[in-house]
Amino acid sequence: MEDLEKLHFTGTVWRPPHEAHSVLLQVTVGCTHRACKFCSLYGDLRFRMSPLEEVEADLQIIARYQPRARRVFLVGANPFVLSYGRLVRLADLIRDYLPKVATIGMFSRISDIRQKTPEQLRDLRLRGFTGISIGTETGDDPTLHFMNKGTTAREIDEQCRKLDEAGIEYYFTYMTGLAGAGNGHRAARASVELFNRLHPYIIGVVSLTLFPEAPLWQEVRDGRFVEASEGERLEELRTLVAGLQIPVTVMAHTVSNAVPLLGRLPEDRARMLRELDDARRRFNERELAAYRRGIVHL
Numbered sequence: 001m002e003d004l005e006k007l008h009f010t011g012t013v014w015r016p017p018h019e020a021h022s023v024l025l026q027v028t029v030g031c032t033h034r035a036c037k038f039c040s041l042y043g044d045l046r047f048r049m050s051p052l053e054e055v056e057a058d059l060q061i062i063a064r065y066q067p068r069a070r071r072v073f074l075v076g077a078n079p080f081v082l083s084y085g086r087l088v089r090l091a092d093l094i095r096d097y098l099p100k101v102a103t104i105g106m107f108s109r110i111s112d113i114r115q116k117t118p119e120q121l122r123d124l125r126l127r128g129f130t131g132i133s134i135g136t137e138t139g140d141d142p143t144l145h146f147m148n149k150g151t152t153a154r155e156i157d158e159q160c161r162k163l164d165e166a167g168i169e170y171y172f173t174y175m176t177g178l179a180g181a182g183n184g185h186r187a188a189r190a191s192v193e194l195f196n197r198l199h200p201y202i203i204g205v206v207s208l209t210l211f212p213e214a215p216l217w218q219e220v221r222d223g224r225f226v227e228a229s230e231g232e233r234l235e236e237l238r239t240l241v242a243g244l245q246i247p248v249t250v251m252a253h254t255v256s257n258a259v260p261l262l263g264r265l266p267e268d269r270a271r272m273l274r275e276l277d278d279a280r281r282r283f284n285e286r287e288l289a290a291y292r293r294g295i296v297h298l
């Protein structure tokens with residue numbers, strides 16, 4: 001097991017819950033954007049590409065432990081920013097060492113999709129790139145703008161349609177509380193309108209949880225952003241679950257969700273809404289807020 005310690009992981013490794021069984025391979029470090037006000041995931045790390053020799057050295061080790069791996073998840077905040085040529089090279093390298101790998105996933109920003117042509121996307125799909133996780137957070141333009149996400153609802157729509165046309169499956173993140181106090185319904189409704197036009201297979205729901213490293217932490221202290229109550233966040237999630245008319249799995253069960261919720265729409269909608277209503281009755285604001293204050297790490 002000594003050689004596992006030689007794997008080139010830098011800083012905290014983040015992956016979506018549904019990639020729990022994927023082989024993790026670092027191909028980038030950090031995020032190219034580093035500007036979302038609520039984000040404290042990558043700290044001071046500057047974006048860099050891993051040298052191919054480093055990736056190959058890791059693959060040699062992984063091949064000894066998981067030679068029959070079927071899925072690889074590329075580590076970093078947005079490896080899909082890599083050029084088409086670099087991604088093709090990585091896919092070839094992965095197949096050299098892990099010939100049974102069928103699909104390759106990773107995080108992507110919307111701007112990373114923009115720089116790829118429809119033909120390149122189709123070719124990437126043929127090479128196994130599918131199941132791309134996109135931190136959309138919301139479809140509400142004022143919130144996207146205030147939080148410096150660097151994208152708009154229209155752009156999310158345009159770029160995800162390109163993924164649809166290329167046959168690349170994609171997953172979204174939705175963040176309750178991100179629009180601030182009093183704006184949860186608006187954010188959920190705008191997101192429902194956007195998401196219902198697209199085909200995310202999974203929507204992973206998280207809830208805004210601030211740490212001192214996030215720029216928004218200071219804005220809260222300065223009174224420039226007022227956090228939504230826990231009750232409002234549950235109502236926001238209710239609006240989202242009630243409004244989504246596409247077949248989609250909603251996964252709101254990670255640490256930032258004070259009330260865990262998991263199900264496939266539309267078949268589980270009634271049960272999920274019932275669970276949210278029950279939670280509203282069973283827990284008061286003080287209890288739910290205490291839960292959030294107790295979160296030490298996402």
Ligand code: SF4
Nearest residue numbers: 031034035036039077
């Ligand atoms: S939320 Fe994602 S895109 Fe925004 S700064 Fe953090 S890692 Fe980068």
